[in-house]
Structure formats: structure tokens, C-alpha cells
Amino acid sequence: MKICIATIDIHGPIRNGGIGTAYTKLALLLAQAGHEVTIAFLLGERCEQGSISRWQQWYAERGVTFEPALLDHKLRFYAPPQRAESYLTYLWLRSRPVTYDVVHFPEWRGYGYYAMLAKRLGLDFQDTTFCVGTHSPTLWHTLGNHEPVNHFHQLDVNFLEAQSIALADLVVSPSRYMLDWIREQGWTLPERTLVLPNVMLDRPLARPAGGGAPVSELVFFGRLEERKGLALFCDAVDRLVPVLQRPLTITFLGKPGDIRGERGDAYAAKRAAAWPFPCRTIPDKDRDGALAYLAAPGRLAVMPSLVENSPYTVLECLTARIPFLAAGVGGIPELIAPEDRDRACFVPQPQLLADKLAQALAAPNLPVRCAFDIEANHRAWLELHGRLGRERRTRPAATAARPLPLVSVCMTTRNRPELLARALDSVRAQDYPHFEVVLVDDGSDRPEALAYLDRLEPEFERRGWRIVRQANRYPGAARNAAVAQARGTYVKFMDDDNVTDPDELSTFVKAALASDADILTCVLRPFEGDDPTARTDPVEVLWLPAGANVALGAFENCFGDVNALIRKEAFEALGGFSEDYGVGHEDWELFARAALKGFRLYVVPRPLVRYRVSKSGVQSSTSVHANYARSLRPYLGAVPPGLRDALRLAQATFIQMHPASAGLLVRRKKDPAKELDRIKRSVTWRVTKPLWTVEKSIHRQLEKRRLKHRDPA
Numbered sequence: 001m002k003i004c005i006a007t008i009d010i011h012g013p014i015r016n017g018g019i020g021t022a023y024t025k026l027a028l029l030l031a032q033a034g035h036e037v038t039i040a041f042l043l044g045e046r047c048e049q050g051s052i053s054r055w056q057q058w059y060a061e062r063g064v065t066f067e068p069a070l071l072d073h074k075l076r077f078y079a080p081p082q083r084a085e086s087y088l089t090y091l092w093l094r095s096r097p098v099t100y101d102v103v104h105f106p107e108w109r110g111y112g113y114y115a116m117l118a119k120r121l122g123l124d125f126q127d128t129t130f131c132v133g134t135h136s137p138t139l140w141h142t143l144g145n146h147e148p149v150n151h152f153h154q155l156d157v158n159f160l161e162a163q164s165i166a167l168a169d170l171v172v173s174p175s176r177y178m179l180d181w182i183r184e185q186g187w188t189l190p191e192r193t194l195v196l197p198n199v200m201l202d203r204p205l206a207r208p209a210g211g212g213a214p215v216s217e218l219v220f221f222g223r224l225e226e227r228k229g230l231a232l233f234c235d236a237v238d239r240l241v242p243v244l245q246r247p248l249t250i251t252f253l254g255k256p257g258d259i260r261g262e263r264g265d266a267y268a269a270k271r272a273a274a275w276p277f278p279c280r281t282i283p284d285k286d287r288d289g290a291l292a293y294l295a296a297p298g299r300l301a302v303m304p305s306l307v308e309n310s311p312y313t314v315l316e317c318l319t320a321r322i323p324f325l326a327a328g329v330g331g332i333p334e335l336i337a338p339e340d341r342d343r344a345c346f347v348p349q350p351q352l353l354a355d356k357l358a359q360a361l362a363a364p365n366l367p368v369r370c371a372f373d374i375e376a377n378h379r380a381w382l383e384l385h386g387r388l389g390r391e392r393r394t395r396p397a398a399t400a401a402r403p404l405p406l407v408s409v410c411m412t413t414r415n416r417p418e419l420l421a422r423a424l425d426s427v428r429a430q431d432y433p434h435f436e437v438v439l440v441d442d443g444s445d446r447p448e449a450l451a452y453l454d455r456l457e458p459e460f461e462r463r464g465w466r467i468v469r470q471a472n473r474y475p476g477a478a479r480n481a482a483v484a485q486a487r488g489t490y491v492k493f494m495d496d497d498n499v500t501d502p503d504e505l506s507t508f509v510k511a512a513l514a515s516d517a518d519i520l521t522c523v524l525r526p527f528e529g530d531d532p533t534a535r536t537d538p539v540e541v542l543w544l545p546a547g548a549n550v551a552l553g554a555f556e557n558c559f560g561d562v563n564a565l566i567r568k569e570a571f572e573a574l575g576g577f578s579e580d581y582g583v584g585h586e587d588w589e590l591f592a593r594a595a596l597k598g599f600r601l602y603v604v605p606r607p608l609v610r611y612r613v614s615k616s617g618v619q620s621s622t623s624v625h626a627n628y629a630r631s632l633r634p635y636l637g638a639v640p641p642g643l644r645d646a647l648r649l650a651q652a653t654f655i656q657m658h659p660a661s662a663g664l665l666v667r668r669k670k671d672p673a674k675e676l677d678r679i680k681r682s683v684t685w686r687v688t689k690p691l692w693t694v695e696k697s698i699h700r701q702l703e704k705r706r707l708k709h710r711d712p713a
Contacts, residue, residue, distance in 0.1 A: 001101040001389045003030055006040040006069070006089060006111060012055035013047040015255070017223075018198075019106050019135045021287065021312045022174070025199040026104070026381065031063035033382050038065040038100075042089055042111055045070070078526065079544035080153045082109055086160055087523075087544055090114035090605055094124055101392055102129045102385065105168075108136050110160020114605040116167035117547070121604060122514025123507070127395075129388050132168035134178045135309060137161050139185070144227040144307035145258075152555055152654060159549035159558075162187040170388075174198045174310035175331025196384070197335065197377050198310060202319045213297035215365050217249040218357065221294065221301040221313050221324070224264025224281075225257025229304030229327060234271040235350035236304070240357050241275055248361075251299075252281040253290055287316070294322045300360055301325070306348055308332050319374065321367040325356055337369040344368040402513055407435040407505055407565070408486030412478040413496035414442045417452035419530065419612075420496040424456075427494070432505035435492075437465040438482040443472025476577035476586035479562075483571060492565045493587075497612040499532045500563070504608040508565040511604050518570035519594055521545055521560020522604040524611040532610035543611060547603045548595040554635050554647060555654040559591035559601060563609045570599055578630070585627040593634040628655060 005027050009020035016024070023039070031037045039059065045052055045068050052068055059066035071088035079087070089111045093103070103125075105112030112132060118124040139158045142149060149155070165171055166188040173179050174197050182189060218237070222228035230252075237250065250272060256264040265281050272279035285293060294301050294317070301317050301324035308330035315335055317324045326332050328345030336344055346356040409427055413420045427437060437460070441453055453467060460467050466485050470478070483491050490512065494500060508520050524543040527534070545560040552558045564587070574594055577586045595601050632651055636644045 001385060002036045002038075002098055003102045003104070003385070004038045004040055004093075004100040005104045006042060006093070007104075007106055008042045008109070008111070009106070010039055010041060012058060012066075013041065013049060013052060014043070015048055015286075017136075018309075018312050019108060019133075022133065022135065022198045023104065023106070025201050027059075027064050028062055028201060029199050029378060029381060030385065033385075035385065036065075037063070038067055040067055040069045040092070042069050042071070042085070044068045074539055076539050076541045077544045078541070079546075080156050082153065082157050082160060083544055083546055085109070086111050086113045086115075087542075087605065090118060090124075094118070100128050102131055102388055104131050104133065105164060106133050106135050107161045107164045108138065109157060110164045112164045113160045113167070116164060117602060118605050119169075120167050120515050121511035121517075121520075121602060123511060123604070123606070127392065129169045129392070130167070131170045131172060131388075132164055134165065134171060134173040134182065137182075140178075140181060140307070140309075141227065146226050152552065152658075155549065155552040155555075156546060156558070159546060159552065163547070165189060170194070172196050172384075175334050177331040177334065178309045194384070196380055197372060198312065198315060199378060199381060200315055200319050200374050201378075202316075213365050215300045215323075215361050216247070216298035217251060217300070219251045219253050219294060219299050219301050220268075221253050221290070221303050221317075222305065222311075223254045223257045224252055224259065224268055224283075226259045227306055228254070228257070229306055229348060230257075230259055230264055230268065232304045232306065232327075232348055232350060232353060233302060234268070236353035236357060237275060238271075239351055239354035243358060244277075244361075246361075248277050250275065250277065250279040252279075253285065253293065253301075255283050287312075291316055291320050291322065295320060298365065299323075300365060302357070303327065303332075304346075304348055304353055305329060305332070310335060315370075318368060318370040323360075323365045323367050325353075325360060327353075335371055337371050340368045404432075404434045405489035405509065405513075406487060407432065407490045407492050407509065408483075408488030408568075409435055409437045409492050409494055409505075410479055410482035410486060411437065411439045411494045411496060412442055412475055412482065413439065413444065413449075414472065415444045415446045415449045416496050417446075417449045420452065422499060422532075423494065423496050426499045426501075429502045430500070430505045431502050432509060435505055436463070436486075436488060438468065438485045439466070440468045440470065440478045440482045442470060442474070442478040473579065474581045474583075474586075475562075477579040477581075479586075480576045480579065483568065483576060486568060489568060490565050491568050491571060493562045494609075495562065495612075497614065498563060499610040499612075501608050501610075505565075507604060507606060507608060511602070512565060512567070515602060516600065517602050518567050518599040519591065519601040520565040520604055521547075521591070521601070522563070522609060523607040524561055524563070524609050525607045526611045526613045528613050530612075532612070542607055545603045548591075548601040550592070550595045553588075553592050553595060554632060555651060556658075557585070557588040557591070557631070559588065559595065560603055561609070561611060562587035563611065564591075570594070574599070578633075580630060582622060583626045583630050584622045585631040588631040589633060592631060596634050596638050624655070 005023050007019065007023050009016050011020050011024035027037050027039055056066045069092045071092055077084040093115050112130060115125065116130050119126065119130065138161060165182065168190050169192065171190055171193045173195050176195050179189065179193060220233050224230050252268045258264065259267050265283060268281055301322055303313050303324060303326040305327050306329065310331040314326050314332055318335060324344065326345055327348040329348060333341055333345060346353050444450055457467060468481055468485055470481060479493055492505065492508065511517065511520055526541055526543050546558040549558045574590060577590055591601060628651055632647060635647050639647065
């Protein structure tokens with residue numbers, strides 16, 4: 001089989017965490033079994049240790065192809081970085097000359113989202129099985145570290161990760177605990193969900209590594225951070241010191257993380273200053289070096305994690321027969337033989353850990369047994385891939401094509417005949433054969449606009465298309481009027497200043513039939529001016545929606561643009577667009593209402609429309625706060641009345657934190673510097689400026705650390 005493991009965390013070029021260890025060992029196991037394995041390193045040429053060529057050679061010697069996924073940097077995005085990275089991963093996979101039988105993704109950061117979305121929509125990868133491993137969801141990690149959800153981009157990451165799990169053909173979790181956590185969050189698991197412990201290629205040692213010697217050194221083993229229990233460990237040692245009867249050494253073995261506003265190594269040194277025995281921190285050992293250190297006689301590994309999935313630290317100690325104590329949280333007990341759990345595990349509370357440490361100091365230093373057979377687990381992984389290969393070879397042939405549905409292209413226009421002519425030309429060029437056009441003139445009063453409509457009448461009558469003329473009532477009412485005349489199974493909305501690609505309707509229909517979607521939006525190519533083909537920037541820009549992210553949708557339109565395909569029955573069930581005069585965001589409001597009510601809304605991950613950005617458009621010429629209030633209405637109707645002001649406050653805070661995104665600095669062609677100065681003088685700015693400043697500072701620090709460490713586990 002041809003198998004791809006696509007990840008940013010892998011052994012070699014970076015100082016990897018648990019995800020990298022899991023996928024490295026899986027790659028080696030599959031290669032040993034004769035499969036063609038490619039590791040797609042999604043950080044491209046980035047290398048923290050050695051060189052990319054060195055690691056390519058290292059993996060090649062073990063039968064694995066290591067390929068830096070050189071993502072296309074000729075694109076820029078109206079989208080957060082993690083969304084753009086997921087989309088670039090999709091483009092890279094789509095460009096491959098080989099069709100992979102299986103592609104493995106971690107759920108972490110949602111790199112597989114757009115690729116798996118393309119498969120769900122019937123557009124790509126129909127012969128590929130996407131397997132997602134549940135290792136370390138960002139929300140799980142954030143909550144476990146007692147950190148706040150302090151940036152709106154985190155809502156985006158959480159959605160990408162949840163959808164990566166929901167869209168997978170197969171989810172494999174190393175623990176039942178993590179699947180339970182996912183269900184508790186309300187995330188959707190696919191029908192095919194398995195529990196398989198991580199691969200551990202090292203064979204278990206026959207004898208204890210420590211030889212049963214008395215404990216003379218306690219080794220905190222893990223990253224120095226809150227979630228790994230650093231503060232808990234220090235609190236327990238504080239309680240142990242008064243009752244300690246003999247000399248002892250304390251070692252912190254792990255890379256520094258962050259804890260309570262400072263680096264983990266600094267925190268450990270500060271806490272250890274009060275202890276009457278030697279203490280040291282060892283931050284730079286790799287996996288093999290750490291295990292070799294722990295294997296020396298008299299050393300007891302302590303892993304007091306507050307939350308944990310299925311940590312390799314525990315699994316490696318089990319395999320190497322290294323004595324340890326571990327918090328009985330998450331998936332840790334699933335790794336330990338039932339008869340050893342009471343001895344090896346503890347409830348993560350300072351006094352209970354101190355009591356456990358005192359017991360360990362008074363007893364022989366004995367290892368702990370694993371709950372499952374390592375070799376049998378390897379066979380289970382290989383048998384799983386064997387089943388996937390057999391399923392691919394015996395996949396039934398495609399069923400007969402369904403009749404093509406009629407699509408009603410619903411266009412609105414007002415006093416822009418030149419732009420309307422170009423838009424209609426793009427509609428006439430569609431390669432989809434079964435569509436009609438319903439054009440609503442929303443109160444044009446320019447003579448040239450009225451004359452152009454008159455010239456269109458014969459063609460429209462000949463084609464069975466329709467022109468509806470009405471007084472100016474704004475886009476929501478105009479689009480509802482178009483749908484009232486539509487005969488299609490689907491309605492496709494379009495503004496008169498946008499230009500559609502020739503394959504837009506055919507792509508939309510193919511995706512709708514494959515996914516049974518109610519609403520499909522798409523990637524857009526924004527342009528300024530009147531010519532959609534003119535590009536002054538050598539880098540192409542794409543507006544990249546996320547989809548039905550209801551959490552983020554309360555603050556920004558992550559759903560997509562009104563250039564969307566909607567099943568007419570769904571549109572009518574939603575009540576159509578609201579018809580507020582002089583207010584924008586009618587499409588955002590409709591999409592939010594649909595997502596909250598459970599209608600299927602997906603983004604077609606292909607650019608199908610050239611979207612004209614205009615400073616004189618509806619969004620720019622209307623009240624920012626009125627527009628946002630309109631988009632919030634579906635949320636206000638979905639929560640108890642007592643929570644509505646909390647939503648209003650949250651949205652207003654977002655607007656103050658992101659004034660440019662909300663349009664505050666560009667609306668009505670105001671001078672940006674003067675507008676910014678006006679906002680600074682306002683009471684609202686003075687109240688929220690400290691929050692904005694702190695929030696931006698925190699986000700910059702977190703992003704710098706993320707880029708520096710790239711360490712998921």
C-alpha cells in the first residue's frame with residue numbers, strides 16, 4: 001500500500017513531542033511490513049536539528065520516504081494562519097502524482113480539514129482513506145494547562161480539529177479516555193472509531209532497568225509546565241521535606257514550558273531553592289538519552305500530569321522496565337496492568353502524591369507491567385491497514401449518475417449596467433447545462449441602467465429567464481424576490497459586480513449531490529477595480545471561509561459569501577433573508593441561522609468566484625454596529641434571555657479589538673488616521689485599551705513560542 005503520514009511533528013528535524021514519536025514509530029512499523037511509506041513534513045524545509053537532507057537519508061535507510069511538503073507561498077489569504085496552512089496542505093496533497101491508499105493526519109491544528117472536506121464533497125481523494133489520530137486537541141491542552149481561551153483564532157483551531165475528526169473515514173485513538181472527552185465536547189466521531197495504543201517498537205526488557213535498588217533520586221519526567229503537574233510535584237515535595245529521613249536528589253528531566261506566567265525551569269529553580277537537598281534541571285536530552293538516564297539504579301520517574309491522553313513517557317517507562325509513579329488521570333490507567341495500578345498511580349493532589357512518594361522511598365524500586373502485549377498491538381495496527389487495503393480493492397463501482405437538477409441563478413442589480421454585463425457573460429459561459437437566471441432590478445434609476453435592462457428582455461424571454469423590477473428595498477428583499485420566481489431545486493445567489501468561473505455551477509452541483517449539503521459557499525478571489533483579471537500583486541489572494549463554525553460566527557463571517565448554492569427547500573425552511581433596509585450582513589445572518597439550526601453548510605475548497613471588493617458597497621456604506629447586530633440575531637434567539645447581553649458584550653469587545661476587520665477604520669471613506677484618533681478619544685477606547693493591549697501582547701508571545709517550539713504534546 002501507498003501510505004502518507006502528514007504531520008508537522010516528527011522525529012528528526014524538530015524537537016518533537018508525543019505526536020512526532022507516535023507517527024515516527026508507525027511509519028517504521030509500516031515500512032518494515034513492506035508498505036511504501038511517505039512522511040509529508042508539513043513544515044517544509046524548516047529544520048531545528050541537522051539538515052533536511054540528513055533526515056531524508058536517515059529515513060531512507062529505514063525504508064521511509066521523507067518529503068518536505070513545500071507549501072505554495074505564491075498565495076496570500078484572508079484567513080487566520082492555521083486555516084491557510086490547512087488549505088495549503090490540501091493543495092499539496094492534490095498536486096501529488098501518486099494516489100495514496102491511506103493518509104494519516106493528527107487532529108492537532110486541523111491540517112487535514114480541507115483535504116477531508118474535499119473528499120466529503122466528492123471533489124478529490126475518492127480512493128484515499130483518511131485516518132485521523134486523536135492525540136492532543138488544542139482545547140484539551142489549553143484547559144489542561146489552566147490557560148484561558150484568549151484569542152478568537154483559538155475558536156478557529158478548535159473548529160478545524162473537531163471537523164478533522166468528524167470528516168475522517170477512520171479515527172484511531174490511543175485511549176478510550178480521549179474519545180470520551182471528544183464526546184463530552186459535543187464533537188462528532190465517525191462511525192469507524194477504534195482504540196489502539198500507540199506503536200512502541202522497542203521490545204520490553206526482561207529484567208528491571210533499575211535492578212530493584214532503593215530510591216535515592218526523584219525525577220520529574222515531562223515538560224516543565226502546568227498540565228504536566230510541575231506545581232503539583234513541587235507542592236508534594238514541600239510536604240515530603242519535613243518527614244524525609246535520608247538524603248535525596250531531585251531532578252527535573254524535560255524541556256521548559258510555561259507555568260503561571262514564567263518559564264518552567266525558572267519556576268522549578270525558585271521552588272527548589274527552599275529544599276535541603278541537591279536539585280537540578282536537565283532540559284536537553286532526547287528520548288533515548290532521557291530513558292538511559294532514568295534506567296540508572298535508584299531513580300524513580302514521577303509523572304504527575306493533571307490531564308493526559310496516552311503519554312509516551314509512561315509507555316516508554318513500561319517498555320524499558322523503569323520504575324515510576326504516574327497520576328491516575330486520562331488514559332494513563334489504560335496503559336498499566338490492573339494489578340499494578342494501585343501501586344503505580346495516585347490521585348493528583350499534593351498530600352496524596354507526597355504520601356505515595358514516601359511509600360516509594362520506603363519500598364523496593366520495582367517496575368510496572370504494561371496492560372497489553374506490545375507485539376499483539378503491532379499486529380493489530382498492521383491488520384488494520386491490511387483491511388483498509390482489501391476494502392480499497394473491493395470498493396463497489398460508482399452508481400449511475402443522478403439527473404442534473406435545475407439551478408436558478410438569482411442575481412440582483414442596481415444602477416451598474418457595465419458590471420452586470422460582465423457578470424452575465426460569466427454566467428452564460430457556465431459548463432453546467434441546466435440552469436436559469438432570475439434577475440431582480442432593485443430600483444435602478446439611471447437611464448443607461450434601465451436601457452440595458454430593456455435590451456436584455458428579448459434574450460431572457462427566449463431562454464425562459466426572468467427579469468423582475470421593483471422599488472429599492474435592499475439586497476435581502478431583492479434576493480427573496482428572486483427566489484420567489486425561481487423554479488430550480490437549488491438557488492445560486494450572485495451579485496452583479498462579481499464574476500463566476502465557468503465550472504462554478506457544475507462544481508457546486510457535484511458537491512451538493514455528493515454531500516447532500518443544504519448550503520455550499522466557496523473560496524473567493526477578491527479583486528479591486530472593474531477588471532477581475534487585472535492583478536497588480538504577483539501573489540494571488542484568496543478569501544478562505546472555514547464553514548459552519550458557530551462559535552467564531554458570532555464575531556466574524558467565517559461561513560462564506562452570498563455567492564452560494566442553497567437548496568431551495570432549505571432556504572424556504574429558514575425563512576429566507578431578513579429584509580432590513582439600510583443594513584448589511586444579510587448573508588452572514590442567514591448562514592448563522594442555518595448553522596445554529598443544524599442545516600448542512602460546507603465550503604467548497606476551490607476558488608469559484610472573482611469577488612469585487614468595493615469601498616462603496618453595502619457593507620462599507622452602512623453602520624458597522626447595525627450590521628454586526630444583525631448577524632448576532634440568530635445567536636440571541638438561540639440562548640436564554642439572560643445570556644443575550646453577554647453575547648452583545650463579547651461581540652462589542654471583538655469589534656474594539658479588531659477595528660480594521662470590523663470596518664471601523666475604512667467605512668465611509670474616512671481618513672484612517674483621523675478615524676483612529678477619534679476612536680482613541682472615545683470613552684469606549686479608554687475603557688478597553690488595556691484589555692486590547694494585554695490581549696495583543698499575550699497573542700504575540702504565544703505565537704512566537706509556537707513558532708519556536710512547534711511542540712504539540
